[in-house]
Structure formats: C-alpha cells, structure tokens
Amino acid sequence: MQKHNVLKRVARAKPNSSYSFLGEQIAPNSRKVVELTGTKLYTNSPLSIPIEVINGKYAGPVLMVNAAIHGDELNGVEIVRQMINAIDSAKMNGTLIMVPVVNVFGFIQKSRYLPDRRDLNRCFPGSEKGSLASRMAYTFFNEVALKCDYIIDIHTGAIHRTNLPQIRADLSKPDTLRLAEAFATPVIVDSPLRGGSLRSEAENKGLTVLTYEAGEALKFDPIAITAGINGIKRVMQAIGMVRKSRRKTPTSVVTRSTTWIRAEHDGILRTLVSLGDRVEKGQVLALINSPLGYVEVEVKANKRGIVIGQQTLPLVNEGDAVFHIAHFNEGEEHLNTVVEAFIDEINDAELDPITTGYLNAAVNPTT
Numbered sequence: 001m002q003k004h005n006v007l008k009r010v011a012r013a014k015p016n017s018s019y020s021f022l023g024e025q026i027a028p029n030s031r032k033v034v035e036l037t038g039t040k041l042y043t044n045s046p047l048s049i050p051i052e053v054i055n056g057k058y059a060g061p062v063l064m065v066n067a068a069i070h071g072d073e074l075n076g077v078e079i080v081r082q083m084i085n086a087i088d089s090a091k092m093n094g095t096l097i098m099v100p101v102v103n104v105f106g107f108i109q110k111s112r113y114l115p116d117r118r119d120l121n122r123c124f125p126g127s128e129k130g131s132l133a134s135r136m137a138y139t140f141f142n143e144v145a146l147k148c149d150y151i152i153d154i155h156t157g158a159i160h161r162t163n164l165p166q167i168r169a170d171l172s173k174p175d176t177l178r179l180a181e182a183f184a185t186p187v188i189v190d191s192p193l194r195g196g197s198l199r200s201e202a203e204n205k206g207l208t209v210l211t212y213e214a215g216e217a218l219k220f221d222p223i224a225i226t227a228g229i230n231g232i233k234r235v236m237q238a239i240g241m242v243r244k245s246r247r248k249t250p251t252s253v254v255t256r257s258t259t260w261i262r263a264e265h266d267g268i269l270r271t272l273v274s275l276g277d278r279v280e281k282g283q284v285l286a287l288i289n290s291p292l293g294y295v296e297v298e299v300k301a302n303k304r305g306i307v308i309g310q311q312t313l314p315l316v317n318e319g320d321a322v323f324h325i326a327h328f329n330e331g332e333e334h335l336n337t338v339v340e341a342f343i344d345e346i347n348d349a350e351l352d353p354i355t356t357g358y359l360n361a362a363v364n365p366t367t
C-alpha cells in the first residue's frame with residue numbers, strides 16, 4: 001500500500017508536455033481558445049466551433065466535456081462555462097477539452113437539429129462526402145473526439161420534457177461503470193450503445209464515454225447544472241486529473257429497466273409527482289381533465305420505481321409520453337438514501353450567482 005502511494009506521488013509530479021490540437025500548440029500550465037473551422041453560413045461567413053483547451057502542468061489523460069450536440073440543450077453550455085472558470089491548470093494533470101456548443105447551427109436557431117433537419121447525434125462517425133450533418137460529425141469525431149481518452153457528453157430532455165440528473169452509459173465495461181459511479185447522479189441508466197451517437201461510436205474506438213442527461217431543452221435548470229459540475233469534478237478525480245476530495249462520493253442506483261407512461265386521454269394535465277419521487281405500482285401520477293373539468297382520467301404507475309423524466313407542458317394528447325419511470329431491485333431504504341443524499345449535496349453546493357435564485361425556489365419552496 002505504502003509503495004503504491006509513493007508511485008502515485010511520482011506520477012503526479014511528472015511534468016506535462018505541449019498539447020498539439022487543431023494546428024495549435026498549448027504549453028503546459030496554459031489555456032487557449034481554438035476554433036474548429038470548416039462550416040459556413042449562406043452568407044459565406046465562417047461558422048466555427050469554439051473550443052477551450054486547458055493543458056495541465058502535469059501529465060495525465062485527455063478529457064473532453066461537450067454540450068449542445070442538440071443545439072437547444074443549454075444546461076451543458078452553462079456547465080462548461082462554469083467549469084472553464086473553476087479549473088486551475090497549475091493544479092491539473094492532463095488536458096481538458098471544453099466544447100460548450102457542438103451543433104453551432106442548431107444553437108443559433110434554438111433547434112435540436114441541423115439545417116438539413118438531421119440529428120447530429122445519429123450521424124457519427126460521419127463521412128467526408130455525406131450530408132451536412134454527416135460531414136460535421138466526421139470533422140468533430142476525427143479532429144476532436146478521437147484526440148481524447150474520455151468524453152462526457154451533456155444532454156437535456158426535449159422541449160417540454162425534463163430529466164432527473166442521470167448518467168446513461170454502457171456499464172458492461174468496467175472503466176465506464178467506475179466513472180459512472182464517480183459521477184454519482186442518483187440514478188444511473190445502464191443503456192446499450194445506439195449506433196450513430198457520439199457515445200456509441202467513440203466507445204467503439206476504445207474511448208470511455210458517459211452521457212449526462214439533466215433538465216429540459218431551452219432552459220437553465222440550476223439543479224441539473226450543479227449536479228453536472230459536481231459529477232464532472234468527481235470524474236476528474238477518479239481519472240487522476242485533480243486531487244481527490246475528502247468528501248464522500250454519493251451513492252447511485254443502477255437501473256436496467258425504464259418505462260414510459262403514456263396519456264390514455266386528451267386534455268389538461270395536472271401532475272401529482274416530481275422528478276426523483278418514488279412511486280408505487282398503481283399510484284396516481286397525474287390527472288387529465290377536459291377544460292371544463294367534466295372528464296377526469298387518472299394516469300397511473302405500472303410498476304414501482306423513481307420518476308426520472310416527465311412532461312412539463314400541462315396539455316396532452318392520447319399517446320403522449322408523460323412520465324419516464326426507472327425500476328429497481330433495491331430496497332426502500334437504499335432508494336430513499338440515494339435521493340436524500342443527492343438533495344443534500346445540491347443544498348450544500350456553492351452556487352454561481354446566476355442560478356442561485358432558481359435553486360432556492362426549486363429545492364426549498366417555503367423560503
């Protein structure tokens with residue numbers, strides 16, 4: 001044990017070398033904004049993807065944190081902004097590649113998609129001669145993603161749909177499981193790889209990739225942002241980029257089974273549960289009324305679980321997916337502990353001033 005610690009200290013002290021990225025050299029213990037160019041607007045104005053590269057003083061792995069592959073998913077953009085300010089290259093091992101907005105076209109249009117209506121996250125690894133989406137995917141995948149050892153890809157729910165902070169990852173790989181547990185969202189969804197996504201294609205090339213899903217499109221969710229920053233810092237500790245904190249890592253529960261509960265009627269939706277709530281089989285989760293209130297239809301849980309996603313728009317059509325429920329084998333006590341620990345940690349966090357007001361209202365509605 002003693003010997004192991006000594007070796008670790010020696011490894012920490014190994015000086016870093018310059019990092020070569022998109023034709024630029026980033027010296028150890030420095031940072032640089034680098035533009036990934038290649039795409040243009042109709043006006044012929046270049047449209048580039050801005051990337052901040054932070055090269056640590058000491059040698060270590062390369063981690064990319066990227067957001068807005070879907071252009072309307074904004075929580076990750078704020079997570080990246082806050083992380084860039086929080087990291088001190090003098091205390092860091094390895095290299096951090098921060099990409100706040102991958103889908104710059106969609107971001108400008110406040111849209112999930114690219115101008116050719118394709119979903120960038122179904123187009124990896126892309127091709128040089130393919131569609132606009134496929135070409136963007138190709139460039140980003142080869143010039144940026146494959147330069148990394150680890151990737152954290154940040155997403156949110158769709159418009160009018162919010163997600164409990166959750167990691168989605170292929171837990172059959174031990175390293176991926178270790179990092180998912182280090183990120184420590186209350187729920188980890190063991191999710192098989194989906195062809196064409198950044199996660200799937202980068203995993204196939206031997207990288208370790210976590211997808212962090214939290215909050216809703218086109219909104220800032222302070223809980224999602226804070227939980228994301230905490231999680232990324234813990235992953236950086238786990239892969240030896242920053243010194244380990246003495247704080248205990250919160251526990252998570254892993255789910256391999258989730259179901260969507262759909263509306264069986266059209267009307268006005270009144271929701272009775274929130275993200276993170278535990279629900280029992282048969283429990284009424286929401287009521288659907290006609291506008292004058294004469295019709296009332298119950299939306300019920302099909303199985304015991306935790307609410308990990310829900311519709312925020314109070315209007316539904318028959319067939320709309322209203323709740324996403326994760327199912328577990330764990331006992332009651334463990335599930336309670338996991339959610340309580342998560343809320344405690346968010347309450348204890350030092351918050352960026354932009355988001356403080358929201359969070360107090362969300363976590364502590366009586367004050």
Ligand SMILES: [Zn+2]
Binds near residue numbers: 070
């Ligand atoms: Zn997304």
